[in-house]
Amino acid sequence: MRIVTALTAMATAAGIAVAAPPAAMADHPTPVDACVAGVPETDPLAPGPVNICFTVFRPAGASAAHQVPVLLHSDGWGGSRTTEPGSFQPYLDAGFGVVSFDQRGFGGSGGKAHVGDPAFEGEDVIRVIDHVASLDWVRRTGPNDPVLGAIGGSYGGGYQFAGAFAEIAKTGRTRFDALAPQITWSSLNDSLAPEGVVRTTWVTALYAIAPRAHTSTMHAGYAEGMLTGNWPAAMDEFFRDNGPAFHSDAGRRLDIPVLLHQGISDNLFPLDQAIDNFDRALTPRARADSLLVGFNGGHTLPTAVPGGYAVAGDACPTALGASGYDDLELRFLAENLLGAPRTISGHGRYHLMTAEGGCVGVDSVAPSTTAALPDVLTTAGVGLPQAIKIADGPLTLAGSPTLEAAVSTFGLDSRAFFALSTGTSPLDAKVIQNNVLPHREPGVTLGARRTIELPSVAATIPAGRSLFLTVTPISDMFLLHGSRTPGAMLLRDVTVNLPVVL
Structure with missing residues (x-):
């Protein structure tokens, strides 16, 4: 049941609670459906012209004489655009128009999913923005330049970066004025196959959700990855351009405010993906006006080997002066697109919910403390997790730890899985x-x-309680993709670099 719930949440962009009960609806005009010509499809499975379809929500009172900003929205992987009247009630009531669109391969749009490729999905977003700019009730900062924000989670967060960076690559700037992506990625290669080890459970789930949307490259790559346990070169190439990491590596940066909302217990796009975006995809000026808010949730398939824990929730928005994340997002967009006063705090910082339910705000997530460990020997391919003690509590961690060691392996293509854990002893960590x-x-x-x-x-x-290093030869998130041959991995001269804040 938890797997079904997680997949359903992903397909409908989990965490985006924008619907309001019909009784609360204001008298906003009936939404209007439309399509624009997208980039023609080149994949041999569905070559030819492509339409990108969307629904336009205009708030009450918006007109050529009273122009308003617009928010783009799109759904999660396998989902389709929102069309129901009242679905974006809080945004419309606040004075925003909303345009919800189907990404290529989904809903009413044609073609195959290229999963955020700037040459396809990025160009599609640009053409939707062109349509938005043509609406006479939309506020503009210049010709063909609407006052524009974006919302959405997971795949509905990916399009925001794809569109913004595609514009920067073409013209040196983006027409977006603020973004609010949730539970999305920096690098799909790093997310789906860190170190080239396929995150089997999630890759299988994503493939199964939308088989008809896949390109021929995706079909062939999935089969090869499942068979070999290695990330195929064709998949690495297919996904290489499809995220902020590619653009930041090329020297491109967003110079607009961004609200990043990421699941720390998310085991598809974990917290490190948002940290990479916050650290590398924004200019210093943009980062000073942005926030990273981590919560316990997102794409959360259950884990059993090794067992983990996290108190589900979103504790940080209230610490920033909001009543919850939806309120935080609305205030963030209002201050950047409507000119509303700044009523939330914490700009330019990381705000991370702890596994136990609290919230920690920090200026840096880099390691600050080093601890030496004894030698670590783990089996490869088969065996049980082990926990090696690092330090005793009390202490608070918030950020990105690393491990340094002299590594020896005895076997071909050896793999081990690493994490931090807590408990009263190695047996219950x-x-x-x-x-x-x-x-x-x-x-x-x-x-x-x-x-x-x-x-x-x-x-x-x-x-x-104590802090431990957990080392395991197998993980159910990487099912069947442990070491290729039995063997062992020995770590000597081990140090762990920890982001200790208290």
Whole structure:
């Protein structure tokens, strides 16, 4: 049941609660459906012209004499646009127009899904923006330049970056004035196959949700990845351009405010993806006006090996002066698009919900403390998780830890999975916020110095409990994609770099 719930939530952009009961509806005009010509499809499975279809929600009173800003919206992977009157009631009541569109391959739009490729989905967004700019009731800052924001989660967050960066690549600037992406990615390759190890459970779920939307590359790549346990070169190439990481590597930055809302216990697009966007995809000026808010939720399939924990919820918006995330988002958009006074705090900082239910606000998520550990020996391919003690509580962590060690492996394509955990002893230690990350050695390795990324976390560990390093040869998020041959991995001269804040 939890798997079904998680997939349903993903397909409908989990976390975006914008609907209002019909009794609360104001007298906004009836939404209008329309389509524009998108980029023609080149995939051999469905070549030819493509329409990108959308529904326009105009707020009451908006006219050529009283122009208003507009928010773009799109749904999660496998979903379709919102068409029902009253669905965006809070935004319309606040004075925003909304345009909800189907991304290519979904809903009423044609073509195949290229999963955020700027040459396809990015160009499609540009053409939708052109239509928005043509509406006489839309406020503009210049010719063909609407006052424009964006909302949506998961795949509905990905289009925001795809459209904005596609414009920057073409013209040096974007017509978006503010973004509010939720539970989305920086790099799809890093998310779907960190270290080239396929995140099997999620990749299978995503593939199964929308088989008819896939390109021929996706069909072939999925089959190869499941068979070999390796991320195919064709998939790496297919996804390489499809996220902020590609653009930031090319020197492009967003110079607009962005509200990033990311699930720390999300085991598809974990917190590190939002941190990468906050740290690398924004100019210093934009970051000073932006916020990163981490919560326990998002894409959360259950994990059993190794077992983890996180108190579900979203504790940080109230600490920033909002009544909840929806209120925080609306205030953020109002201050940046409507000129409303700044009534929320915490701009330019990371606000992370702890696994235990609190909220920690920090200026940096980099490691600040180093701890030495004894040698670690783990089996490869088969075996049970082990927990190695790092430190005793009380302490608070908020950020991105790393591990450094001299690594030796005895076997071909050895893989082990790493995380931080807490408990009263190694026997009851549970992984903080459910996430693990793999480390992979393609061949036999003898004492090679490695830096291993650990999952980004936030946790408050009280007195009487301890912090552990969990190392496991298998993980159910990477089912059947452990080591290719039995063997062992030995870590010597081990240090863990921790983002300790208290």
